[in-house]
Amino acid sequence: SQQGEEDPQALSIQEGENATMNCSYKTSINNLQWYRQNSGRGLVHLILIRSNEREKHSGRLRVTLDTSKKSSSLLITASRAADTASYFCATAAVGAGSYQLTFGKGTKLSVIP
């Protein structure tokens, strides 16, 4: 079964706007990661946040983690058409051997020029 569940399933915004995607999970985690997948391509790692961190930034990306609610959010500021892709959260559960990841089904983001 899926560990992470992204919300919304699809999101359409205008270029320049901010995009927020949410992820909820079920079990205790070591870390949570966000990946991007462009159409027809493999997944690309964006950012990792550990269970003892609450917020992390990387360029136009901001990730928050609330372990009490078992949820995370990914904010993309000042979106660009090139940000159009599917975004997946992935969790490394406590006790999982060797950093195996469980992926959600993703949020499909469309940024309209």
Place this chain on the structure above:
Amino acid sequence: DAGVIQSPRHEVTEMGQEVTLRCKPISGHNSLFWYRQTMMRGLELLIYFNNNVPIDDSGMPEDRFSAKMPNASFSTLKIQPSEPRDSAVYFCASSFPNRGPRQETQYFGPGTRLLVL
């Protein structure tokens, strides 16, 4: 750095045929993962290798699926016999050895799009 290499990129076959998917991980990575992605089930982990040894194959759907990693630079995923419900995109991913935070990030190949008729 070449990244994770997968071949073929596309495969169309008929039900009952054997299918072999290939993966070359990034040099120096010692963990390798095979995933399957479908619209219905999302991205599922099939099998995980560490230092060429299968550690967890609990995600392999049934005996028709098998995977090998004969050396650190090559892995195969075989389906025999193939069925239409095996149609999906199959990804290979690799990660660094167990030292430091980079070990937790997985690097994905471009995938093999399989269609079984």
